[in-house]
Amino acid sequence: MADKIKLAVAILVVLAAVAGFYVYADQSTLLRVIGLLVALIIATLIIMQTAPGRTALGFLGDARTEVRKVIWPTRKETVQTTLIVLAMVVVVAIGLFLIDSFLLWAVRYLTGPGE
Template structure:
């Protein structure tokens, strides 16, 4: 009866092997990028991107890779639900922030000047 309870989930050993392959692809891509430094930068970048894409495809075949992929897809879905401000709202908010920063800067400058004047007066060093 216990033979019927088998699941289709891969073993942790096969996941580790897949992660090692993915890391080896990335390390190999970086090493190749510098090994063939005399070649065109465009070709080296394309080669590196292809190996990174292969590494991602291998990594997604693991359990943790699949969960990370689902997380990224859910994040993309949530990002599409965000209501972004239009240009008018962005300009208005920026102006309010600049006005508040200027006001706080002037208040702090005034307080600093007052404290500096007070300390000079108390120490008798002011003219």
């Protein structure tokens, strides 16, 4: 029950921040954005006090651990893969252009010259 109340309060904080952002439209955009960010931080801190928030925090910690375990490609591998992808994009683009040109020619041939 306490978690539901905390989540409701966090949602109300976010809704109030968004409403305030638009209510004070005549104020500086920088101040409104800062106010919105502060409210989002407060809502996040409230959410982290709930069971779902602690679960999410644990998930983020686990995700960070997994990212550290990843064997990232070397610069050379990254460049080679990028060049292969670019080459394939060019090949597919040319192929689609040729197919489109053929279909355009075929439709013009079948429908006759336009006026």
